[in-house]
Amino acid sequence: MRLLHVLPKGVGSILFVESCELFGRFGITALLVFYLKQSLGFSDTHAFLLYTTFVALFSATPALAGLFIGRYVNYHQSALIGIFFMMLGNLLLVIPETQLVYLSLALIAVGFGFFYPGLTTLLGRLYDRSSGGRDAGFTLYYMAKNIGALFAPIICGFIGQAYGYHYAFLLSSFVMMIGFFFYFKMHANLTTIIDEQATHPLPFSLTVLSAVIAVFVLYAVLDYHLVNYLIAACVIGFLLRVAPFMKQHIKVIAIIFALMFFAIIFGGSLGQGGTTLNLFIMRMVDRHMFGIEIPPSVYYALDPVFMMVIGPILAIVYTKLAKRKLEPSSLYKCMFGLITLSIGFGVFILAAQHAMQLQGQVTSLYIVIAFIIFPLAELFIMPVALSMITKISPKELTATMTGMWMLSQSVGSLLTNSLSKLGAVSFKVDAPAAYVHAGSIYRYGFSATALLLLGSGVLMGLGSYLLQRRSQSARYLVAA
Numbered sequence: 001m002r003l004l005h006v007l008p009k010g011v012g013s014i015l016f017v018e019s020c021e022l023f024g025r026f027g028i029t030a031l032l033v034f035y036l037k038q039s040l041g042f043s044d045t046h047a048f049l050l051y052t053t054f055v056a057l058f059s060a061t062p063a064l065a066g067l068f069i070g071r072y073v074n075y076h077q078s079a080l081i082g083i084f085f086m087m088l089g090n091l092l093l094v095i096p097e098t099q100l101v102y103l104s105l106a107l108i109a110v111g112f113g114f115f116y117p118g119l120t121t122l123l124g125r126l127y128d129r130s131s132g133g134r135d136a137g138f139t140l141y142y143m144a145k146n147i148g149a150l151f152a153p154i155i156c157g158f159i160g161q162a163y164g165y166h167y168a169f170l171l172s173s174f175v176m177m178i179g180f181f182f183y184f185k186m187h188a189n190l191t192t193i194i195d196e197q198a199t200h201p202l203p204f205s206l207t208v209l210s211a212v213i214a215v216f217v218l219y220a221v222l223d224y225h226l227v228n229y230l231i232a233a234c235v236i237g238f239l240l241r242v243a244p245f246m247k248q249h250i251k252v253i254a255i256i257f258a259l260m261f262f263a264i265i266f267g268g269s270l271g272q273g274g275t276t277l278n279l280f281i282m283r284m285v286d287r288h289m290f291g292i293e294i295p296p297s298v299y300y301a302l303d304p305v306f307m308m309v310i311g312p313i314l315a316i317v318y319t320k321l322a323k324r325k326l327e328p329s330s331l332y333k334c335m336f337g338l339i340t341l342s343i344g345f346g347v348f349i350l351a352a353q354h355a356m357q358l359q360g361q362v363t364s365l366y367i368v369i370a371f372i373i374f375p376l377a378e379l380f381i382m383p384v385a386l387s388m389i390t391k392i393s394p395k396e397l398t399a400t401m402t403g404m405w406m407l408s409q410s411v412g413s414l415l416t417n418s419l420s421k422l423g424a425v426s427f428k429v430d431a432p433a434a435y436v437h438a439g440s441i442y443r444y445g446f447s448a449t450a451l452l453l454l455g456s457g458v459l460m461g462l463g464s465y466l467l468q469r470r471s472q473s474a475r476y477l478v479a480a
Contacts, residue, residue, distance in 0.1 A: 013186045014123050020179025021083060021115060022148025024090050027172035028108070029055070030153035030297040033278055035165040039096045044424035048275045048417055053227045054105045055271060056413035057218060060231060061113025063403040073207050074198045075118040075125070080183060081211055082115025087180045090173035094166045099223075106218035110211055149304040157297030231410050238404045242397060249394050256393065256401055258463070259334065259385045260408040265456045266338055266381055267408075268415025269345070269449050270374065273300065275416060276423035280348065280442050283429040286361040299364075302371035303378075310376050330388045331464035337381025338457030344373035345450040349443055356439035359432035419449050 032054070036047040069078045089107030092100050152172065160168035202210075221227050246253060281287070282296040321327040328336070351366035386405060393401040423445030429438045 010126050010186070011123065013182070014119060014126075017079075017083065017179045017183045017186075018119060019148045020175050020182070021086065021119075023152045024086060024172040024176040024179075025108075025112070026149045026152035026300075027156040027168060027175075028090070028093065029274055030278075030300040031156055031160050031165055031168055033275055034160070034282070034297070035096075035169075036101075037279075039165055040098055040101065043426060044279065045421055045426075048420040048424065049225065050101075050105075050222065051275055052271065052413045052417035052420070053222055053225065054109065055274070055416070056227050056231065056410040057105075057109035057221070058112055059406050059409035059413065060234060061109050061214075061218075062116040063406040064234060065113040066117045066403055069114070069117045069198075070121065071199050072202045073114075074201065075121045077204060077207060078114045078118030079122065080118075081208060082111045082113070082118060083176070083180045083183055085111030085211060085215070086115060087111075087173065087176040090169060090176045093169045094173065096166060102222045103215070103219055105222055106215045109218050110214045113214075114211060146304040146308050150301050153297045153300035157295035157300075160297070161293070161295040227410075228414065231407065231414070234407055235404075235411075238400060238407065241400050242404075245394060245397055249397070252392050252394065255467075256389050256404075258460075259389060260405060262334060262338060262456055262460050263381065263385050263405075264408050264412045264415060265452060266341060266377075267412030268419060269341060269453055270378065271413055271416030272420055272423075272449065273303070273374070275420040276442070276445055277348065279425070280352070280423070281364075281367055283425070283438060284352070284355045284361055284435070284442065285364050285367060287364060289364075294364075299367050299371065302368065303375050306372050307375040307379070310372075311379055314376070314379055329464065329468065330384050331460065331467075333384045334381045335457050335461040335464060337377045337379075337384075338453050338460060340373060340380060341377035342450045342453035342457065344370045344377060345446050345453065347373065348446045349450060352439045352443035352446060356436045356443070359435050361435075419445065419452075422448050 029051075033047045033051050036042040036050060037044070042050070065078070069075065073081075085107050089104040089111060092104035092107065156168035156172060159171055221230055242253060278296055278300070281299050285296075287294040287296065318327055347366055347370040351362050351370075354362045354366070386402075389401050389405055390398060423442050425438050425441055427434060427437070429435060
């Protein structure tokens with residue numbers, strides 16, 4: 001309780017709204033593929049395509065909106081519009097009609113684009129006006145994220161399995177509604193704390209109209225599978241922004257682009273948690289415990305649980321290594337992340353092989369072991385790479401590079417779609433021969449992913465060694 005007393009006024013409200021948003025978001029991402037297949041009759045391939053396109057837009061929209069928020073739209077209005085659109089999107093998803101599903105996902109993606117830059121900037125602004133407690137506040141913000149990611153797959157998963165997915169989405173929309181009305185109520189109070197207007201403000205009605213237009217643009221992107229073109233246009237725009245600085249900062253920009261390349265491979269592989277791995281757990285894993293059938297989405301919650309356990313332990317290890325001057329450089333940590341994730345997929349390979357031998361379902365212990373390894377791999381690479389990008393980017397390009405980092409996550413989602421197709425199963429898995437056939441398909445897909453990650457890790461380690469050996473300045477840039 002003492003910790004809460006030192007936090008600036010308004011932080012607790014922001015954390016509550018963020019936890020509501022994350023409950024709604026993770027409730028959808030954990031169940032979307034199941035919903036598309038079982039309620040709308042999508043094939044594995046079609047469900048994977050829509051899921052990965054949606055996730056790609058989730059990464060792209062904040063990067064794009066960040067170019068305008070603060071300049072034409074103030075942060076309060078941005079967050080308010082964002083959470084309202086996400087609330088509508090969650091509510092529309094209750095209706096199992098394909099075109100309405102596309103519209104709801106477009107609303108959620110646009111809403112997140114407005115919400116994320118607005119709310120996170122407001123949190124930072126509160127601390128700009130505070131004398132202390134910044135680390136504590138951002139730690140609580142991180143914990144709020146993991147709480148939403150933890151409870152949504154469990155609660156929505158059990159409701160979806162027992163009563164139907166539309167009831168699970170109804171719950172997520174209700175939680176989002178609570179977040180919206182809470183933010184609407186606290187909006188005036190935050191405005192008095194942070195009286196910050198956009199530099200070139202647009203009328204609120206015009207801002208809302210722009211958001212509505214963006215929804216229909218993203219609806220077309222989802223319906224006609226145009227996300228590749230949208231991301232390509234965004235990448236070209238960001239590269240044009242970086243081009244004038246290329247000659248002056250060539251070494252730094254090259255390192256950042258290399259980080260993004262390997263992060264795409266990592267994120268594209270890890271993203272299968274919502275596609276191939278989800279369906280593998282549903283079809284090939286014995287999920288019964290104490291007479292209760294565990295929904296496959298509940299396993300989705302293992303990642304944030306182990307993330308919260310492993311994170312502090314890893315921080316202690318880094319601290320002790322640093323005292324002995326043995327802490328590996330940032331690039332080597334990223335290398336460990338790629339190789340560790342390949343080991344995690346190796347566990348899934350063993351599970352698929354075991355299912356083929358049994359000609360039936362395997363123990364869920366495989367999944368628990370893999371989902372201990374996955375967050376460890378993520379902690380090795382994702383926060384380290386982002387921290388490194390913000391550290392070494394030229395001051396005039398920090399915001400641009402952060403936006404490009406988010407776009408690289410979109411590209412990673414496209415890679416997820418390609419990798420997921422390798423593990424797509426087009427038949428019902430309910431007989432011994434079907435388990436053998438499905439197991440061979442999954443084993444092939446997981447093996448391809450594991451080899452891609454292992455090769456990328458080796459390549460990154462070799463490149464890091466050569467870079468740091470030949471360049472003193474590079475050793476400084478990539479130091480821990």
